[in-house]
Amino acid sequence: MNTRTTRTLAAALSLTAALVISGCSSSPSSSAGEDSTAKAGAGAPAEESAKPKMTVTGAYMPEPVNDKMAGAFMVIKNDSKTADKLLAVTSPLSDDLQVHETKDQKMQQVQSMDVPAGGALNLERGGSHIMFMGLKNKPNVGDKVTIELRFEKADPVKVELDVKERTYNAQSSTAH
Ligand code: CU
Numbered sequence: 001m002n003t004r005t006t007r008t009l010a011a012a013l014s015l016t017a018a019l020v021i022s023g024c025s026s027s028p029s030s031s032a033g034e035d036s037t038a039k040a041g042a043g044a045p046a047e048e049s050a051k052p053k054m055t056v057t058g059a060y061m062p063e064p065v066n067d068k069m070a071g072a073f074m075v076i077k078n079d080s081k082t083a084d085k086l087l088a089v090t091s092p093l094s095d096d097l098q099v100h101e102t103k104d105q106k107m108q109q110v111q112s113m114d115v116p117a118g119g120a121l122n123l124e125r126g127g128s129h130i131m132f133m134g135l136k137n138k139p140n141v142g143d144k145v146t147i148e149l150r151f152e153k154a155d156p157v158k159v160e161l162d163v164k165e166r167t168y169n170a171q172s173s174t175a176h
Contacts, residue, residue, distance in 0.1 A: 050080060050081060050082050051080070051082070051153055051154060051155070052078050052079075052080035052082045052083075052084045052115070052117070052151070052153055052154045053078075053079065053080060053154055053155070054076055054077065054078055054084070054115065054149070054151065054154050054157050055076075055077040055079065056074050056075070056076050056077070056149070056157055056159045057074065057075050057077065058073075058074055058075055058170045059072065059073070059074035059159045059160065059161050059162065060072070060073055060074070060161055060162045060163070060164045060168065060170060061073075061132075061139065061145055061161040061162070061163050061164070062125075062163075062164055062165070062166050062167070062168055063139065063140060063141050063163055063164065063165060063166050064132075064135060064138055064139065065166070066138060067134070067135040067136075067137065067138045068134060068135070069131060069132055069133055069134070069135070070094075070131070070132040070135060070139070071125075071129045071130065071131055071132075072089075072123070072129060072130040072131070072132070072145075072147065072161050073123045073124050073125060073129055073130075073170060074123050074130075074159065074161075075120050075121070075122050075123070076115055076120060076121040076123070076149070076157075077119075077120040078115045078116065078117060078118065078119060078120065078121075078154075079118065080117060080118070081117050081118065082117055082153060083114065083115065083116050083117040084114075084115045084117075084151050084152055084153045084154050085112040085113065085114055085115065085151060085152040085153075086099060086112060086113045086114075086115055086121060086149060086150075086151055087111075087112050087150050087151060087152055088149075088150040089130050089147055089148065089149055089150065090147065090148045090150070091132065091145060091146060091147040091148070092136075092146060093132060093135055093136055093137070093139070093145050093146075093147075094132040094133065094134055094135050094136060095134070096132070096133040096134055097130060097131065097132055097133070097147070098130070098131045098133060099111075099112070099113050099128070099129075099130060099131075100128065100129050100130070100131045101113070101127075101128045102126060102127055102128065102129075107129075107131070112152070113128060115151070115154075124170070125169050130147070139163045140163060141163055141164060141165050142163060143163040144160045144161065144162060144163065145160070145161040145163060146158060146159070146160055146161075147159050147161060
């Protein structure tokens with residue numbers, strides 16, 4: 001609700017600014033700068049071409065109980081100024097990987113997950129995670145599992161998951 005109010009306020013403010021600027025038509029030479037600002041909304045190629053690059057840290061998979069499902073956790077960092085989305089995940093270990101979020105302690109599949117500009121997507125226990133639905137074989141502690149993350153804008157990123165003991169929980173340095 002607050003966001004909406006802020007947006008409306010911002011829109012109202014920029015409208016006011018535009019009116020003030022157009023009212024100053026008596027001094028055309030000094031209004032050149034304002035003109036370019038007003039047109040910025042019509043396509044900003046500079047920002048479009050700034051392809052984000054993702055850095056993945058702390059990627060692991062708790063040893064699965066059986067070959068039916070497994071979770072994967074990591075921090076996906078986006079140091080660029082362009083927001084991106086995690087769209088899909090693939091792995092040789094499974095033909096069906098999903099991105100899950102946890103709401104009211106129940107997990108559900110989502111079509112994409114935001115990786116904010118200059119921020120990170122935290123995939124952690126009890127929260128959002130990647131889920132393997134069906135495993136071709138059951139990995140054991142010490143194994144490595146390769147996955148590939150696909151993004152809307154950034155190039156795909158290959159990640160090696162360390163298979164850890166079932167109770168392992170990475171310390172999230174960025175959260176809280
Ligand atoms: Cu899940």
